[in-house]
Amino acid sequence: MSLLATVSSADLPEGAQGAFEEARARLGPLDQAALAAAWSRQASLTKPPGSLGRLEDLAAQLSGIAGTCPPPRPLPAVVGVFAGDHGVVAEGVTPWPSEVTAQMVGNFLHGGAAVNVLARRVGAEVLVVDVGVAGALPAGAGLVRAKVRPGTANLAEGPAMTVEEATAALDVGAALASRLAEAGAACLLTGDMGIGNTTPSACLVAALTGLPAERVTGRGTGVDDERLARKQAVVAEAVRRLPADASALEVLASVGGLEIAALAGYVVGAAAARRPVLLDGVIAVAAALVAVALAPACRDYLVAGHRSVEPGAGAGLEHLGLTPLIDLDLRLGEGSGACLALPVLDAAASLLAEMATFEGAGVAQGPLA
Ligand SMILES: Cc1cc2ncn([C@H]3O[C@H](COP(=O)(O)O)[C@@H](O)[C@H]3O)c2cc1C
């Protein structure tokens, strides 16, 4: 049976109240005994020590997250595609109209978007969540309706949303992550849809890393030089306006987005449920920066799926100390890069679980002294 069919969401967003704080309170460190067991088992497997490179680190991380060595496999995985619109599109920061957000939600529900194709290839389920789409959405099943408000305000003119709205979106993401984990999801992938959302993402990356706007603001869906200059100016000005003592929650409300806030909640909710979070592109990285600022221990539950072309993604990952698994010049979002990286995660866990030991296979354990 589909994992998603068992997840209740009819009470959202109201029923999610307090879910983020609850997750933050529950969040703990990686299990040190499982981590040590993973490294010890790794040393006993039929290969030269360290020869599986970062797959060995990943397998240990997955063990520490789950609290068992080897970690559970297969990894029933869900891509949470959080959707929302952005008032800042009025500044000309993207060539696409906001209506495309709702239209793409329809496309996700019909299985025709890139993320649907990739999720099918890697055996992940796609969960589409409306936290802030402005336009009319298709009727019918398959969509989690958790709208906090129909799109943010224009962050170039004032705060994108109130702290209460940002909190409600954090709660939606955290509640869904915890319900997905309860329903059997072993790995949570991040996805997004929101025309204009590379602009608030750049704002968050700049604000939370301290890097200049020009360094972290890119072309998004593909703006020309003139629009890029405007976008960089909008990001620089929005970040400049932030009070020096603004909390991470205030920064999120001022220059973030509803789907980004929900993704930050989803990251913390997944980590609190001891599930790995596989990050997608710049929107996910912005959300992860917010999540780590609000709940630092969630950092160890993150895996960077890929390095998006969007410059804020690489900069944000570096700030988080994460090295992406793949680098294919993607700049799509939706969860596409996270899906592509899922088989790598699965491979790391399977190798640790299934490889023979030197002793079991009768292979001499070297190297010779
Ligand atoms: C047809 C279409 C499908 C998409 N799928 C993801 N995005 C991506 O592009 C948007 C962000 O880029 P910007 O900030 O430049 O608007 C987001 O919706 C993101 O998920 C798409 C964009 C379009 C147009």
Ligand SMILES: O=C(O)c1cccnc1
């Ligand atoms: O990094 C991403 O995920 C991305 C880049 C450009 C446009 N939309 C998403």
